[in-house]
Amino acid sequence: MLLRPLLIRMALLLLIAGTSYVHADVNTGIDELDPVFAAFVEGKGSARTDALDALAALPRSDTRQLLQGILDGDLMFHKPSETVVWAVKDGREFMMTSLDRSEDLGRDSSRKVKRLKLTNKIRGYLKQLIASLGLYSDNPEERLAAIESLTGDPQSIEQSVLDELLYDETDNKVLVALGQLDTRKKLVSEDPVLRLAAVNALRDDLSSYARAAIVAVAKNDADEDVNAAALAIQLHHEKQVKLFGWLETLFFGLSLGSVLVLAAIGLAISFGVMGVINMAHGELIMLGAYCAWAMQHLMPQSIASALILSIPVAFVFTGIVGIIIERCVIRFLYGRPLETLLATFGISLILQQLVRTFISSQNVPVANPDFMSGVLQVNGVFSLTLNRLYILIFCLLVFLALVLLLKRSRFGLEVRAVSQNRAMARAMGVRSARIDSLTFGLGAGIAGIAGVALSQLTNVGPNLGQAYIVDSFMVVVFGGVGNLWGTLISGMTLGIANKVMEPWAGAILAKILVLVFLIIFIQKRPRGLFPQRGRAVEG
Amino acid sequence: MLLKNRFKLSLLSAVALGVAGASVSLHAQDETIKVGVLHSLSGTMAISETTLKDTMLMLIDQQNANGGLLGKQLEAVVVDPASDWPLFAEKARELIEQEGVAATFGAWTSVSRKSVLPVFEELNSLLFYPVQYEGEESSRNVFYTGAAPNQQAIPAVDYLSNEIGVERWVLAGTDYVYPRTTNKILEAYLKGNGVASEDIMINYTPFGHADWQSIVSEIKTFGSEGKKTAVVSTVNGDANVPFYKELGNQGVSAEDIPVIAFSVGEEELSGFDTAPLIGHLAAWNYFMSVDAEANDEFVDSWLAYIDDEARVTNDPMEAHYIGFNMWVKAVEKAGTTDPTAVQDAIIGVAVPNLTGGYAAMMPNHHITKPVLIGEIQDDGQFEVVWETPGLVAGDAWSDFLDSSKDLIADWRAPLSCGNYNVSTGLCSGQNL
Numbered sequence: 001m002l003l004r005p006l007l008i009r010m011a012l013l014l015l016i017a018g019t020s021y022v023h024a025d026v027n028t029g030i031d032e033l034d035p036v037f038a039a040f041v042e043g044k045g046s047a048r049t050d051a052l053d054a055l056a057a058l059p060r061s062d063t064r065q066l067l068q069g070i071l072d073g074d075l076m077f078h079k080p081s082e083t084v085v086w087a088v089k090d091g092r093e094f095m096m097t098s099l100d101r102s103e104d105l106g107r108d109s110s111r112k113v114k115r116l117k118l119t120n121k122i123r124g125y126l127k128q129l130i131a132s133l134g135l136y137s138d139n140p141e142e143r144l145a146a147i148e149s150l151t152g153d154p155q156s157i158e159q160s161v162l163d164e165l166l167y168d169e170t171d172n173k174v175l176v177a178l179g180q181l182d183t184r185k186k187l188v189s190e191d192p193v194l195r196l197a198a199v200n201a202l203r204d205d206l207s208s209y210a211r212a213a214i215v216a217v218a219k220n221d222a223d224e225d226v227n228a229a230a231l232a233i234q235l236h237h238e239k240q241v242k243l244f245g246w247l248e249t250l251f252f253g254l255s256l257g258s259v260l261v262l263a264a265i266g267l268a269i270s271f272g273v274m275g276v277i278n279m280a281h282g283e284l285i286m287l288g289a290y291c292a293w294a295m296q297h298l299m300p301q302s303i304a305s306a307l308i309l310s311i312p313v314a315f316v317f318t319g320i321v322g323i324i325i326e327r328c329v330i331r332f333l334y335g336r337p338l339e340t341l342l343a344t345f346g347i348s349l350i351l352q353q354l355v356r357t358f359i360s361s362q363n364v365p366v367a368n369p370d371f372m373s374g375v376l377q378v379n380g381v382f383s384l385t386l387n388r389l390y391i392l393i394f395c396l397l398v399f400l401a402l403v404l405l406l407k408r409s410r411f412g413l414e415v416r417a418v419s420q421n422r423a424m425a426r427a428m429g430v431r432s433a434r435i436d437s438l439t440f441g442l443g444a445g446i447a448g449i450a451g452v453a454l455s456q457l458t459n460v461g462p463n464l465g466q467a468y469i470v471d472s473f474m475v476v477v478f479g480g481v482g483n484l485w486g487t488l489i490s491g492m493t494l495g496i497a498n499k500v501m502e503p504w505a506g507a508i509l510a511k512i513l514v515l516v517f518l519i520i521f522i523q524k525r526p527r528g529l530f531p532q533r534g535r536a537v538e539g
Numbered sequence: 540m541l542l543k544n545r546f547k548l549s550l551l552s553a554v555a556l557g558v559a560g561a562s563v564s565l566h567a568q569d570e571t572i573k574v575g576v577l578h579s580l581s582g583t584m585a586i587s588e589t590t591l592k593d594t595m596l597m598l599i600d601q602q603n604a605n606g607g608l609l610g611k612q613l614e615a616v617v618v619d620p621a622s623d624w625p626l627f628a629e630k631a632r633e634l635i636e637q638e639g640v641a642a643t644f645g646a647w648t649s650v651s652r653k654s655v656l657p658v659f660e661e662l663n664s665l666l667f668y669p670v671q672y673e674g675e676e677s678s679r680n681v682f683y684t685g686a687a688p689n690q691q692a693i694p695a696v697d698y699l700s701n702e703i704g705v706e707r708w709v710l711a712g713t714d715y716v717y718p719r720t721t722n723k724i725l726e727a728y729l730k731g732n733g734v735a736s737e738d739i740m741i742n743y744t745p746f747g748h749a750d751w752q753s754i755v756s757e758i759k760t761f762g763s764e765g766k767k768t769a770v771v772s773t774v775n776g777d778a779n780v781p782f783y784k785e786l787g788n789q790g791v792s793a794e795d796i797p798v799i800a801f802s803v804g805e806e807e808l809s810g811f812d813t814a815p816l817i818g819h820l821a822a823w824n825y826f827m828s829v830d831a832e833a834n835d836e837f838v839d840s841w842l843a844y845i846d847d848e849a850r851v852t853n854d855p856m857e858a859h860y861i862g863f864n865m866w867v868k869a870v871e872k873a874g875t876t877d878p879t880a881v882q883d884a885i886i887g888v889a890v891p892n893l894t895g896g897y898a899a900m901m902p903n904h905h906i907t908k909p910v911l912i913g914e915i916q917d918d919g920q921f922e923v924v925w926e927t928p929g930l931v932a933g934d935a936w937s938d939f940l941d942s943s944k945d946l947i948a949d950w951r952a953p954l955s956c957g958n959y960n961v962s963t964g965l966c967s968g969q970n971l
Binding site: 073092115117118119120123124208212248249252255256259356361362363365367368373374375383385386387388457458459461462463467499502503506507508 | 580582583585586589714742744745747748749750752753754756763764765777780781784785787788789790793794797812817818848914916917922924
């Protein structure tokens with residue numbers, strides 16, 4: 001696609017670089033720019049890419065900035081004067097400067113200043129041009145970007161140019177990238193020795209380009225040695241791809257599982273300790289998610305710290321809501337599970353409607369902070385999305401904190417005593433009513449924290465809780481009531497099972513199959529994976 | 540005892556007289572024509588439908604300012620079916636029977652339209668449906684001002700195939716009638732054009748689906764086999780938000796694997812960080828960025844009405860604009876709001892659209908529309924990259940499915956049939 005113009009440009013740049021080491025200021029005003037930009041604005045199809053080539057070929061020091069300005073939308077078209085200008089938005093108007101930044105052209109309303117028309121094709125072309133211009137830049141990062149943009153199309157650079165770059169380069173990262181480009185070029189060289197070397201060098205490169213290239217070489221190459229080597233490497237690649245495919249499914253399953261565990265663990269505590277079926281659990285998760293939104297609303301300039309702060313805020317807020325629910329409603333319904341179920345269902349409806357009335361019936365936006373966006377690229381086929389990774393780690397930390405709380409603290413001891421044998425615990429001086437309130441509050445608080453985590457993954461609206469209540473009960477029932485480790489293992493298992501089935505059964509059928517499996521499992525082991533033991537429980 | 544009874548009797552009669560009196564005086568004030576607005580204001584579809592309710596209120600206000608209709612003022616009756624499909628049918632019945640609306644503007648998902656269809660047909664009232672849909676329907680009581688597949692899906696696939704050179708296709712949709720039928724049509728169309736079945740991947744997710752990891756990963760794998768791949772997305776509602784977020788997170792850029800959506804417009808993109816979406820596509824019959832005088836006026840009056848510079852206009856809003864103006868014109872032509880009279884009067888009515896042309900109501904209750912393909916820009920607007928040279932007339936029954944290629948809809952006398960089979964010469968009832 002870019003062969004000839006790029007080669008011409010390489011030659012031109014080499015000429016310029018070779019003839020003058022110092023970039024003299026060759027900006028001769030905007031006369032030479034006007035026809036080029038006119039062609040770009042008015043032209044169609046290939047006339048526009050030709051105009052961009054012409055712009056790049058001009059012997060000016062600001063061609064890169066101009067091309068970048070087109071790409072970023074900083075260069076705009078002023079309709080009345082029919083010129084392209086640098087435009088900075090100011091309210092409903094734009095402040096304009098001339099193309100060479102020498103003249104202030106005043107301001108005009110945003111209806112008169114229009115964006116330059118860009119399509120995917122033009123955008124891709126611009127990115128290539130800009131990157132290639134960076135090939136001889138002083139900045140190693142710009143050189144790296146230039147090399148990376150060429151790596152997709154190694155034929156667009158001459159071997160001699162590449163050799164010269166390899167010889168002169170000093171920066172390590174750029175050297176590695178140049179090496180990669182060199183290997184890809186050598187892969188189609190005429191000399192079978194070079195091809196063999198290139199094939200072996202691609203052994204550990206799992207990117208889709210490398211794999212496809214190896215497959216092509218294994219099929220079509222004339223030389224026997226090269227063929228055999230490529231075939232061996234192709235098999236190696238296929239094994240690696242399969243392995244990393246499984247790892248990826250495992251990661252997806254763990255991340256889905258971590259969401260399920262976070263949602264369910266609060267329920268495990270309140271259900272486990274007090275035997276209370278809390279149908280308002282989903283709404284407590286929803287309230288936690290709204291806390292995240294509220295914090296971001298209050299601190300719009302620093303989303304990341306707003307999100308971190310919303311964790312304790314959500315814990316305290318939903319914990320208090322939980323304690324209020326326990327004191328006002330559930331306390332009076334102990335030993336009556338059906339009434340508790342109905343009452344908490346009513347509370348869930350009330351909470352949903354309160355949010356709809358006082359905030360909004362529509363979804364509210366919760367932004368992902370920068371440190372949570374993007375991927376961690378492990379190799380050519382395997383990458384971990386950062387937001388899921390953080391939530392997985394967060395879930396494990398929360399779980400650990402809970403385990404420590406329940407196993408090592410006085411409060412945890414009292415909770416366990418009350419859940420195992422209430423009468424005995426009371427006889428030992430534990431105030432069981434107070435423990436009940438606090439336990440319910442703890443479960444609610446954990447639900448709030450889960451809501452903060454969920455706000456990063458899904459839409460936050462009044463119906464958020466409804467999507468997670470059934471899953472939470474599923475995890476708790478499967479794992480065994482009142483057992484934290486049971487909740488962790490069951491959540492992770494259900495998540496992994498769902499993700500393993502999803503590729504061949506589809507998202508909907510996978511969920512159905514998991515439910516069917518759960519129903520069958522409960523028939524065999526009604527108490528779940530890790531049921532509570534003890535005379536009081538079995539009595 | 541007797542005194543108590545007498546007291547009760549006189550109290551009851553006083554109340555009854557009062558109610559009768561009040562209702563008499565109420566009827567005397569009944570100088571308005573009621574217009575029903577049936578859009579979800581909460582639930583998973585609220586993200587798309589709430590703005591349509593506001594559009595209808597604006598159009599009704601504007602019409603009232605211009606003297607109303609047939610000398611009477613219009614009154615909007617707004618109900619919230621809350622993205623709950625059975626509730627749509629209940630609310631439709633409430634609008635028609637209790638409120639006595641002359642026409643209803645509403646519904647978005649095809650499942651909501653299918654739910655209210657029996658109600659409108661039973662009570663013989665009118666529904667103006669503003670959203671692109673899967674076709675395979677033509678009812679006497681419904682006017683389809685949104686795009687049929689031949690006005691959106693087929694031209695979009697043609698664009699990707701001819702202009703972008705796409706050879707592998709991912710058809711991803713939400714699991715209900717619209718994506719399922721549209722994908723059936725597209726699959727038949729693609730195979731008819733020589734695309735092999737291993738080059739087509741079809742995938743469905745539930746409403747509100749939030750975990751797109753595996754699906755996006757599959758799309759990436761499917762798209763890295765060396766052939767240019769594109770995703771045709773019929774995902775509806777707020778599931779689009781995590782879908783596009785996951786595309787951005789996993790680095791699927793529009794230059795590698797473009798995603799063209801049929802249910803994502805300016806409204807769904809507003810309030811969304813569109814930086815990872817730049818270059819992805821949508822196919823509609825109208826974009827807010829279209830340069831036309833009628834559009835400038837509409838956008839200005841909308842922004843002034845809603846008093847919020849950040850709001851946007853989109854294709855279903857244009858469809859309501861067209862539908863409402865057609866209804867008004869038909870009522871004036873017929874001289875009455877009676878549904879049967881309006882059904883006859885509206886065929887052939889032409890009103891201006893917002894892209895500089897005209898829209899005409901065809902005998903099959905669909906309208907003529909231009910088809911535009913737009914790329915998402917960083918401000919949530921679309922830049923038109925391709926359009927049909929002229930208007931496309933909506934075809935209710937797709938030519939690419941065996942079950943419907945012989946069917947036409949023509950509600951004029953003498954045919955008066957929604958699904959007339961041209962090869963057997965039979966009309967098979969209101970709906971198949």
